[in-house]
Amino acid sequence: MVTTIKAEAGVAAAEADTSGAEPVVHRCSEHTVEILSDSGEGAQKCGQAFGTVSAKMGNGAWTVEIIPAEIQPPARTPAGASGNRIRISSAQVTNWGDRTNLVVAFNEQVLLSRHEIGAFADDAVILVENMWATHEDEDIRKAWASAMAQLATAHYRVIEVPMEEQCLTVVENARKGKNMFALGLLAWIYDRDLELVREQIAYTFRKKSAEVYEANIALLDLGVKWASEHLDFRIQVPAAPVGQAMVVMNGNQALALGGIASGMELAAMYPITPATSVSHHLSDVFESYGGVVHQAEDEIAAIGVAIGASYAGKCAFTITSGPGLALKTEFIGLATMIEVPLVIVDVQRGGPSTGLPTKVEQSDLLAAVFGQPGDTPKVVLAPATIEECFHVMITARRIADAFRVPVLVLSDANLATGVQPFPRPEPRPEWFSPPPDQSPVPEGLRPFDWDARTGLSQRFIPGQPGGMHIVTGLHHDENGKLTYDQKMYQHSSAMRSRKLAVLQEMLQPPVVTGDADGGDLLLVGWGSTRGAIEEAVEQARGEGLSVSSTHLSFLSPLQPGLKQIFSKFKKVMTVEINYSDDPTAPYITEENRRRGQLSFLLRASTLVDVDCWTRVLGEPLRPATLVDVIRANVPQGGAR
Numbered sequence: 159m160v161t162t163i164k165a166e167a168g169v170a171a172a173e174a175d176t177s178g179a180e181p182v183v184h185r186c187s188e189h190t191v192e193i194l195s196d197s198g199e200g201a202q203k204c205g206q207a208f209g210t211v212s213a214k215m216g217n218g219a220w221t222v223e224i225i226p227a228e229i230q231p232p233a234r235t236p237a238g239a240s241g242n243r244i245r246i247s248s249a250q251v252t253n254w255g256d257r258t259n260l261v262v263a264f265n266e267q268v269l270l271s272r273h274e275i276g277a278f279a280d281d282a283v284i285l286v287e288n289m290w291a292t293h294e295d296e297d298i299r300k301a302w303a304s305a306m307a308q309l310a311t312a313h314y315r316v317i318e319v320p321m322e323e324q325c326l327t328v329v330e331n332a333r334k335g336k337n338m339f340a341l342g343l344l345a346w347i348y349d350r351d352l353e354l355v356r357e358q359i360a361y362t363f364r365k366k367s368a369e370v371y372e373a374n375i376a377l378l379d380l381g382v383k384w385a386s387e388h389l390d391f392r393i394q395v396p397a398a399p400v401g402q403a404m405v406v407m408n409g410n411q412a413l414a415l416g417g418i419a420s421g422m423e424l425a426a427m428y429p430i431t432p433a434t435s436v437s438h439h440l441s442d443v444f445e446s447y448g449g450v451v452h453q454a455e456d457e458i459a460a461i462g463v464a465i466g467a468s469y470a471g472k473c474a475f476t477i478t479s480g481p482g483l484a485l486k487t488e489f490i491g492l493a494t495m496i497e498v499p500l501v502i503v504d505v506q507r508g509g510p511s512t513g514l515p516t517k518v519e520q521s522d523l524l525a526a527v528f529g530q531p532g533d534t535p536k537v538v539l540a541p542a543t544i545e546e547c548f549h550v551m552i553t554a555r556r557i558a559d560a561f562r563v564p565v566l567v568l569s570d571a572n573l574a575t576g577v578q579p580f581p582r583p584e585p586r587p588e589w590f591s592p593p594p595d596q597s598p599v600p601e602g603l604r605p606f607d608w609d610a611r612t613g614l615s616q617r618f619i620p621g622q623p624g625g626m627h628i629v630t631g632l633h634h635d636e637n638g639k640l641t642y643d644q645k646m647y648q649h650s651s652a653m654r655s656r657k658l659a660v661l662q663e664m665l666q667p668p669v670v671t672g673d674a675d676g677g678d679l680l681l682v683g684w685g686s687t688r689g690a691i692e693e694a695v696e697q698a699r700g701e702g703l704s705v706s707s708t709h710l711s712f713l714s715p716l717q718p719g720l721k722q723i724f725s726k727f728k729k730v731m732t733v734e735i736n737y738s739d740d741p742t743a744p745y746i747t748e749e750n751r752r753r754g755q756l757s758f759l760l761r762a763s764t765l766v767d768v769d770c771w772t773r774v775l776g777e778p779l780r781p782a783t784l785v786d787v788i789r790a791n792v793p794q795g796g797a798r
Contacts, residue, residue, distance in 0.1 A: 179390070181389060181390050181391050181392045182390060182391050182392070183391075183392045183393075183394050184391060184392070184393050184394065185394045185395075185396070186393065186394070186395060187247060187248045187249070187395070188218075188245065188246065188247035188248065188249075188251065188255070188395060189245075189246055189247075189259050189260065189348075189393055189395050190243065190244065190245045190246075190254075190255050190256075190257065190258045190259050190260075190279075191205075191208065191243070191244045191245075191246070191258065191259070191260050191261070191262075191344065191348075192205075192224070192241060192242070192243045192244075192258045192260075192261045192262070192263075192272065192277070192278075193205045193208070193241045193242050193244075193261075193262045193263075193337075193340055193344075194224065194239055194240070194241040194261065194262070194263040194264065194268040194269060194272065195239075195240055195241055195263070195264035195265070195268060195336070195337070196231075196233045196234065196238050196239075196240060196264065196265065196268065197226055197228075197229075197230055197231055197238055197240040198230065198240075198333070199240070199264055199333055199336060199337060200334070200336070200337030200338075201240055201241035201242060201264065201337055201340070202223055202224075202225075202240060202241060202242050203337055203362060204242065204262075204337040204338070204340050204341045204344075205221060205223070205241060205242020205243070205244055206221065206242060206362075206577060207341055207355065207358045207359065207362060208242075208244055208341060208344050208345075208348075208350070209221040209242070209244040209246070209577045210358055210406050210577055211345075211350050211351065211354045211355050211358050212244070212246045212348070212350065212395075213404075213406040213577065213578070213579035214351075214354055214404075214406055214579075215350065215351055215354065215397050216397030216398055216399065216400050217246045217247060217248065217395055217397045217398075218246065218247040218248070218249050218250040218251040218398070218579070219244065219245065219246050219247070219251065219406075219577060219578060219579060220244075220245045220251045220252065220253060220254055220255075220576055220577070220578055220689070221242055221243065221244045221245075221254075221408075221575070221576050221577040221578075222242070222243045222254045222572065222575065222576055222777075222778060223241075223242055223243075223575040223576075224239060224240060224241040224242060224243060224272075225240060225516035225517075225575075226238050226239060226240050226516065227514060227515065227516055227517070234265050234267045234268075234290075234298070234301070235267055236267050236268065236270045236271035236274070237271065238267075238268065239267075239268035239271040239272065240268070241268070243258060246348070246395050247395065248395060248396050248397065248398050249398060251578075251689070252543065252578075252688065252689025252690075252692065252693065253689035253690040253693060253778060253779070253780075253781065254572075254576075254778050254780075255780070255781065256780045256781060256782040256783075257276075257277065257278060257279035257280075257282070257782075258272070258277055258278045258279060258282055259279050259281075259282055259283070260282065260283045260284075260285075260347070260393070261278065261282060261283070261284045261285065261286075262285045262286075262319075262340045262343060262344065263284065263285070263286045263287065264286075264287050264321065264336055264340075265286075265287055265290055266286060266290060266301070266302050266305035266306065266309075267301065267305065269284065269286060269305065269309065270305050270308060270309075273308065273309060273312070278312070278314065280312060280313045280314075281313050281314070281315070282312075282314050282315075283314070283315045283317065283391075284309070284314050284315065284316045284317065285317045285319050285343060286316060286317070286318060286319065287318075287319060287320075287321045287322060287336070288318035288319060288320055288321075289320070289321070289322040289323070290302040291303075291318070317389070319343070319384070319388075321336045321339055321340070322336070324339060324380055324381075324384055325339050325377060325380070327380070328373060328376045328377050328380060329373055329377065335373070335374075335377045338359070338374045338375075338377035338378050338381065339377045339378070339380055339381040339384075340381060341355065341359075341378055341381060342377065342378040342379060342380060342381020342382040342383075342384070342385065343381045343382075343384070343385045343389075344381075345378065345381070345382055346381070346382045346385035346386055346389070346392070347385060347389065347391075347392055347393055348392070348393050348394075348395065349392060349394060352378075352382070355378060356375060356378070359371065359374050359375060359378065402581050402582070403581070403582040404579045404580065404581060404582060405579065405580060405581075405582045405583075406577060406578070406579045407544065407577065407578075408435075408544065408573075408574065408575055408576055408577045408578075409541075409544045409547040409569055409572075409573030409574045409575070409576055410432075410433070410435045410436045410439065410505065410547075410569075410573075410574045410575070411435075411436075411439045412544050412545070412547035412548040413436050413477075413503055413505075413547045413548070413550075413551060413567075413569060414436045414437075414439040414440045414443075414444075415439075415443075415548055416547060416548040416549060416550065416551030416552055417436075417440070417475055417501075417551045417555075418440075418443070418444060418447050418449060419548070419551070419552055419583065419585055419589055420473075420551045420552040420554070420555035420556070420589060420590070420591075421472075421473075421555065421589065421590035421591045422449070422472065422473055422474060422475050422501065422551075422555055422591075423447075423448055423449045423450065423467075423472060423474070424449065424450050424451075424452065424463075424464065424467040424472075424474040424475075425437065425440050425444070425449070425450075425451050425452070425464075425474070425475050425476070425477060426451075426452040426453075426454055426459075426460040426461070426463040426464040426467070426474065426475075426476050427451075427452075427453065427454070427460050427476055427477040427478060428453065428454050428455070428456050428457045428459070428460045428478070428482065429453070430457070430478055430479045430481065430482050431479065431507065431515040431516060432479060432505050432507055432515070432516065432571040432574045432575065433477050433478055433479045433482075433503065433504075433505035433574070435574070435575075436477045436503065436505070437451055437453065437477060456485070457478060457481075457482040457485035457486055458485050458486065458488075458489065460476050460478070460482075460486075461476045461486040461489040461490070461493075461500075461502070462489055463476075464476040464500060465489060465492065465493050465498055465500060468493075468498045468499050468500050469496075469498050469620065469629070470594075470619075470620060471594030471619045471620065471621075472591060472594060473499040473500065473501060473555050473558050473559050473591060474500065474501075475500070475501035475502070475503060475551075475554075475555075476500075476501075476502055476503070477502075477503040477505070478502070478503070478504055478505075479504060479505050479506065479507050479515075480504065480506060480507055480509045480510075480513065480521070480522050480525070481509075481511065481512055481513075482504075483502070483504050483522060483525060483526070483529070484525070484529070486502065487529055487530055487531075488530075490502065490529075490530055490534065490536065490564050491530045491531065491532065491534050491631070492631045493563075493564045494530070494534045494535065494536060494563065494564055494654065495630075495631050495632075495633075495634075496629050496630070496631065496638075497562040497563070497606070497615070497617075497654070498562065499555075499558035499559045499562055499563070499564075499565075499617075500558060500563075500564045500565070501551070501554045501555055501558050501564075501565050501567065502564060502565070502566045502567070503551075503566075503567045503569065504522055504526065504566060504567065504568050504569070505569045505570060505571065505573075505574050506518075506519055506520055506521065506522045506568060506569065506570040506571065506685075507519060507570070507571050508521070508774070508776055509521050509522070514776055516571070517571060517776030517777070518570050518571040518572040518686070518735060518776065518777060518778055519570070519571075519735050519736060519774060519776070520568075520570060520684070520685050520686075520687070520734050520735040520736045520755070521735075521736040521737070521755065521774070522568060523538075523540075523568065523684070523713060523736070523755040523756060523759070524755045524758065524759075526538045526566045526568055526713070526714070527713060527714045527759070533651055533654070533655070535563070535654055535655045535657070535658050535714075536563055536564045536565065536566060536714060537554075537557055537558075537561070537563055537564070537565040537566070537658070537661065537712075537714055537715070538565075538566045538568060538712070538713040538714035539553065539554055539565065539566070539567050539568070539711060539712060539713070540567070540568040540569075540684050540685040540710070540711060540713055541567070541569055541573065541685070541686075541711070542683075542684070542685060542686060542687075542688035542689075542709055542711065543573075543578065543580070543686075543688065543689070544573060544576060544577075544578040544580060545578070545580035545581070546711070547569060547573055548580075548583060549583070550567055550711075551567065552589045554567050555591065556589075556591075557661065559591050561614065561657045561660075561661060562614070562615070562617055562657075563657060563658075568685060568713070569685075569686075570685055570686050570735075572686040572778045573685075573686045576686075594619045595617075595619055595622065596619065596621060596622055597622070597623075598622065598623040598624050599618060599622050599623065599624040599625040600624075601624065603616060604627075604636040604637050605618045605625070605627040605636070605637065605638050606634065606635070606636045606637070606638060606650070607636055608636070608649075608650070608653035610653075611656075612656060612657065612660045613652070613653035613654060613655070613656030613657040613660065614657060614660070615653075633646075633647055633650065634650070635650075658714065658715045659715070661715055662712075662715035662716070662717070662718055663718075665712055665715070665717050665718055666717065666718075667717055667718055667719030667720070667722075667723065668708045668709060668710055668711075668717050668719075668720075668723070669708065669709075670706050670707070670708045670723060671692055671695060671706060671707045671708065671709075672695055672699060672705060672706025672707060673704065673706050674706070675726060676726025676727055677704035677705065677706055677726070677727055677728070678703075678704035678705065678727065678728045678729065678792050678793045679703075679704065679705040679706070679727060679728065679729050679730075679731065679788065679791055679792045679793065680705075680706050680707065680708065680723070680724065680726075680727040680729070680730045680731070681695065681705065681706070681707040681708075681731055681732070681733050681784075681788070682707070682708055682709070682710065682730060682731070682732045682733070682756065682760065682768070683707065683708075683709050683710070683732065683733045683734070683756075684709065684710045684711075684713060684734070684756055685735075686778065687733055687734065687735060687778075687779055688709045690778065690779040690780065690781050690784055691707050691709070691733055691779070691784060692707055692709075693781040694781040694782075694783075694784035694785045694787075694788060695707045695788070697781065697785050698785050698788040698789070698792075701789075703788060703789070703792050704792065705788050705792060706727070708723065710756070713756075713759065716759065716760075716763055720760065720763070720764050721764040721765075721766060724760075724764060724766045724768070725766075728793045729769065729791065729792075729793055730760075730766060730767075730768045730769065731757075731768065731769040731770060731771055731791060732754050732756045732757040732760065732768060732769075732770045732771070732772075733770075733771050733772070733779070733784065733787070734754040734755065734756055734757070734770065734771075734772045735772065735773060735774065735778075735779065736754055736755050736772050736774060737752070737754075737772060737774050738751070738752060738753045738754040738757070738770050738771075738772040739751045739752045739753070753769075753770045754770035754771075754772040756770070757769065757770035769791075771787050771791070
């Protein structure tokens with residue numbers, strides 16, 4: 159990591175005279191940036207553009223949006239901090255890292271919210287709007303002074319920047335211009351390709367007028383000019399050579415494009431944070447590929463439309479988050495009972511109830527696996543990277559079609575808004591489903607003629623000659639007719655369950671990172687935690703600790719071979735972003751302790767004493783935190 163410029167904490171340098179001296183260039187392997195503002199001031203757009211341009215230049219990149227819980231929180235309050243955090247590197251990065259090295263903030267209150275949770279490195283450089291120091295409102299001036307005093311307790315280098323004053327030379331409302339001025343500051347500091355930056359601005363404002371685009375370019379250039387005249391440092395994060403075509407997108411865009419690439423032609427959803435932008439991207443491009451986005455009147459209608467479309471002959475998908483998943487419960491049971499292919503995307507957020515809409519959590523796992531009345535077997539997948547968000551949709555559609563089951567894809571808010579480069583996917587014919595079968599149904603074949611070994615049966619498509627049959631959510635026989643026959647109920651339940659066993663037989667055991675032959679500690683994760691876990695494991699192994707990790711992409715059915723893998727380690731522990739009881743808390747015993755959701759599943763399926771470490775702080779996991787967890791949990795004498 160770079161050693162930033164040393165200076166007394168709190169030193170203002172807005173008008174520092176560089177006297178024509180060349181800025182000091184700090185070369186480093188990676189750097190983390192935050193852009194912070196009040197909601198509505200565009201810091202997220204600035205961060206997205208900076209992260210995307212960095213990725214296009216060949217840097218490894220990972221972005222995380224900082225989103226307030228309220229839609230329009232009060233201005234100049236710590237709780238209203240909105241923005242983006244971008245980690246760029248000379249190599250691939252898979253998570254948001256540990257501490258922020260450089261910050262651009264539009265007021266001092268949003269800075270406080272991040273300072274108070276320890277988000278910044280001790281020697282972070284902070285560029286902050288200085289209009290508040292001389293504001294006409296005495297309370298604002300006092301708030302500024304108080305915040306600066308708090309920030310001075312750390313070893314930050316604070317640089318005051320007259321953003322409002324500068325932006326008003328270009329636009330009448332600086333609130334709508336500071337983000338592009340800030341982008342100019344960052345473009346100069348990190349030596350970003352200005353042509354790529356301008357292209358990104360053109361894309362961001364492609365639906366706006368030419369005047370809007372030109373004003374934003376002027377603000378960008380103004381930021382570059384101010385930085386070049388007033389800042390005495392630059393940061394150089396060399397890009398690694400890229401030997402293949404790459405794409406840059408966030409997880410929700412990847413889910414949308416994966417849905418298109420899978421051959422699905424209808425997405426039905428009701429808007430819900432943080433899943434809504436999947437439909438935004440689909441609405442821009444789906445029609446070009448023959449697809450339809452249906453915005454239903456509510457969550458129940460959305461899954462009903464998707465089931466109806468799937469029943470008509472192809473597989474459709476619906477997109478939601480936790481509260482919406484709860485509302486879709488009954489229809490998921492219907493899809494299971496009538497054996498219609500269906501893909502349900504759940505972009506997880508904090509819970510329960512409406513919970514924390516803008517914060518990351520992995521708390522829908524048990525709801526996805528067990529959250530229906532009666533025995534409702536279904537497939538549950540979880541992508542771990544933004545690239546996997548693309549490919550998981552293809553896998554989900556193929557499984558849904560082949561096994562005639564609902565398939566749930568568990569993404570989360572970390573993946574949803576994070577931006578990362580990955581190799582450009584090349585479409586393959588096998589990704590797409592064949593056209594609906596309209597050939598005559600063989601005489602005597604029934605719509606639920608389950609194969610006794612696999613539980614599979616041929617799917618009847620409406621319109622097939624000889625294929626008329628009954629569809630009902632009530633229990634039915636092989637013809638689809640209602641029946642209360644005891645033996646038939648036992649048999650049909652077994653057939654619906656058998657399909658998961660057949661699918662598991664086709665899966666590979668998960669890969670172990672570290673010592674596959676065993677050791678002292680094995681961390682087990684799922685979903686977006688993989689990057690942080692594997693980075694922490696690599697660092698801990700560098701310290702000589704005997705630790706490995708494995709990551710599960712199939713949660714129902716679980717991948718095979720887990721019990722054998724676990725038996726090679728002295729201790730097995732899940733790492734998750736959901737709640738578990740602290741074993742040392744009052745009243746908590748080994749018997750009543752509520753464990754992490756993956757830990758619960760693994761203990762039940764393997765009968766191995768799988769421990770857990772979980773947190774629900776509303777943010778992604780940090781590698782450094784996990785290194786501490788590893789040190790604390792490696793069994794005594796755990797050096798390799």
